[in-house]
Amino acid sequence: MEPTLTFFSGFGINDFWFLGEAAMRTMWISILSITLGTLFGVLFGWILYEGKLTAALTVAPVLDVFRSVPLIIQLVLFYNFAPIVGLNLDAFASGVAILTIYAAALVANVARGGIEAVDRSMRRASRSLGMTYWQDLRYVVLPIGGRAVFPAWVGVALGVMKDSALVSVLGYVELLKASQILITRTQEPFLILSIAGAFYFALSFPISRYAASLEKRWAQ
Amino acid sequence: MIEIRDLHKYFGALHVLKGIDLDVQKGEVLSIIGASGSGKSTLLYCINGLEPIQQGKVAVDETNVHAKSTDINKLRQKLGMVFQQWNSFPHLTALENVALAPRIVKGKPRAEARDIAVKQLTHVGLGDKLDVYPSALSGGQQQRLAIARALAMEPEYMLFDEATSALDPELVGEVLDTMRLLAEEGMTMICVTHEMGFARDVSDRVAFFHQGVMEEIGPPEQIFGQAKSEHTRKFLANVR
Ligand SMILES: Nc1ncnc2c1ncn2[C@@H]1O[C@H](COP(=O)(O)OP(=O)(O)OP(=O)(O)O)[C@@H](O)[C@H]1O
Ligand SMILES: [Mg+2]
Numbered sequence: 001m002e003p004t005l006t007f008f009s010g011f012g013i014n015d016f017w018f019l020g021e022a023a024m025r026t027m028w029i030s031i032l033s034i035t036l037g038t039l040f041g042v043l044f045g046w047i048l049y050e051g052k053l054t055a056a057l058t059v060a061p062v063l064d065v066f067r068s069v070p071l072i073i074q075l076v077l078f079y080n081f082a083p084i085v086g087l088n089l090d091a092f093a094s095g096v097a098i099l100t101i102y103a104a105a106l107v108a109n110v111a112r113g114g115i116e117a118v119d120r121s122m123r124r125a126s127r128s129l130g131m132t133y134w135q136d137l138r139y140v141v142l143p144i145g146g147r148a149v150f151p152a153w154v155g156v157a158l159g160v161m162k163d164s165a166l167v168s169v170l171g172y173v174e175l176l177k178a179s180q181i182l183i184t185r186t187q188e189p190f191l192i193l194s195i196a197g198a199f200y201f202a203l204s205f206p207i208s209r210y211a212a213s214l215e216k217r218w219a220q
Numbered sequence: 221m222i223e224i225r226d227l228h229k230y231f232g233a234l235h236v237l238k239g240i241d242l243d244v245q246k247g248e249v250l251s252i253i254g255a256s257g258s259g260k261s262t263l264l265y266c267i268n269g270l271e272p273i274q275q276g277k278v279a280v281d282e283t284n285v286h287a288k289s290t291d292i293n294k295l296r297q298k299l300g301m302v303f304q305q306w307n308s309f310p311h312l313t314a315l316e317n318v319a320l321a322p323r324i325v326k327g328k329p330r331a332e333a334r335d336i337a338v339k340q341l342t343h344v345g346l347g348d349k350l351d352v353y354p355s356a357l358s359g360g361q362q363q364r365l366a367i368a369r370a371l372a373m374e375p376e377y378m379l380f381d382e383a384t385s386a387l388d389p390e391l392v393g394e395v396l397d398t399m400r401l402l403a404e405e406g407m408t409m410i411c412v413t414h415e416m417g418f419a420r421d422v423s424d425r426v427a428f429f430h431q432g433v434m435e436e437i438g439p440p441e442q443i444f445g446q447a448k449s450e451h452t453r454k455f456l457a458n459v460r
C-alpha cells in the first residue's frame with residue numbers, strides 16, 4: 001500500500017477517535033442544556049400552571065416564540081446579535097444558551113401537564129394532612145406528575161440531543177460538524193454518516209432503555 | 221370543640237352555605253346527610269380551611285380556622301380528613317403513605333414514623349399490607365389506608381366526606397366497620413354519609429342539609445323517627 005499523502009486521505013482509526021471525541025461534545029452540550037432546560041422548564045411550567053393570567057401575558061408568549069421559531073434561526077440570530085448587546089459568547093456557550101431556552105420552552109408545557117395530571121382532590125388530601133404548599137409540590141405533585149409526563153420529557157430530551165447537531169452551524173465541532181469535516185477530506189459520506197448515526201444511536205439508546213425500565217418499574 | 225357560627229360560603233355568585241350554626245363537642249359523632257349539592261362537602265372543607273369563607277366563623281378548640289394569624293398547617297394536624305376518592309399516594313407503599321406526613325410535617329425520625337405507620341395500618345386491619353403499593357389494594361383497603369394515613373397525624377377530630385360512596389357495595393362494610401371502631405374509641409367525628417344505617421346506629425346526632433341550610437339536627441331517633449322538617453321526611457322517604 002502506498003502512503004496516502006494526498007489531500008483526500010482515507011478514513012483511518014484517528015478519524016474514528018475524532019468522531020468519538022465529537023460525540024462526547026454532543027453529549028456534553030446535550031447534558032448541559034437538557035439539565036438546565038429542565039430546571040428552567042419546570043419553573044416556567046409551574047408559573048404557567050399557577051400564574052394563569054399573568055403567565056398568559058408574560059412567560060407564555062415568550063416560550064411560544066422559542067418553541068415555534070426554527071432552532072437554526074435562533075442559533076444564528078443569537079450568535080450574531082449577542083455581541084451587539086455586549087454578550088461575547090463562543091459557539092459552545094451560544095449553543096448551550098439557545099438549546100437551554102429551547103428545551104425549557106418544551107419542558108415548560110410538559111411540566112404544566114405534569115402538575116395538571118395530579119388530581120385536585122389528591123392535593124387536598126395532602127394539604128389536609130398538614131403539608132405546606134411546597135411539601136405537597138415536592139412529595140406528592142413532583143413524583144406523581146413527574147411519572148405521568150416522564151415519557152414526554154424523555155421525548156423532549158432525546159429531541160434536544162438530536163437538535164444539538166444544529167449548533168454545528170456556529171462552527172462548534174460536535175458530531176455533525178466533525179462528520180462534515182471528515183467527509184470533505186475523505187469523500188466517504190456514506191461510511192462517515194453511518195458512523196455518526198451509530199454514535200447518535202449509542203447516545204440515545206441507553207437513555208430510552210433506561211427510561212423504559214423506569215416506567216416499567218413505576219407501573220407495578 | 222368545633223364551633224361554627226353564621227357561616228356563609230359562596231362560589232362566585234353561588235351561595236352554597238347560608239348561615240350555618242353548629243357545635244360539635246369532643247367525643248361526639250355527627251352524621252351529615254342531605255341531597256347532592258346541599259353543601260355537605262363544602263362545610264367540611266370550610267372546617268379544615270381548604271376553602272375560604274365569606275362570612276361568619278369556624279373555630280377549632282378556640283382557634284379561628286380562617287384568621288390570617290392561624291398556622292393552618294399546624295391546625296390541620298388536629299383535623300384528619302378522609303375523602304370520597306381514596307387519594308392514596310400511588311408512588312408510595314402503604315407504609316410510606318402513612319409514614320410520610322408524620323415524617324415531613326411533624327418531623328418525626330424515620331424509625332418513629334415507621335412505627336406509627338405500622339401501628340395505624342394494623343389498627344385499620346392492614347397490618348399485612350405494609351409493603352404493598354396502593355394499586356394492589358382494593359378500594360376498601362385503599363380507603364382504610366387513607367384512614368390510617370389521617371390517623372397517623374394523631375388528629376383529635378376526623379372528617380369523613382362520603383368515605384364509602386365510591387366503593388363497590390361489597391367493600392362498604394369493611395370501611396364502615398373501621399369508622400365504627402374509631403367511634404367506639406371515642407374519636408370525635410363528622411361524617412358526611414349516604415349510609416343511613418351507619419348514621420342511625422353510630423351517630424350521637426344527625427344533621428340534615430338542604431340547599432345550603434342546616435334544616436334539622438337532632439338525635440338519630442328524632443331525624444329518622446319523627447323529623448320535624450318536611451324536607452327531611454321527603455329526603456329520607458326517597459333514600460329508603
Ligand atoms: N370549587 C367549586 N367551585 C364552584 N362551585 C362549587 C365548587 N365546589 C362545589 N361547588 C358547588 O357548591 C355546591 C355544593 O357542593 P358540595 O360539594 O358541598 O355538595 P355536597 O352536598 O357535598 O354534594 P354531594 O352529595 O354531591 O357530594 C354545589 O352546587 C357545587 O356545584
Ligand atoms: Mg360532597
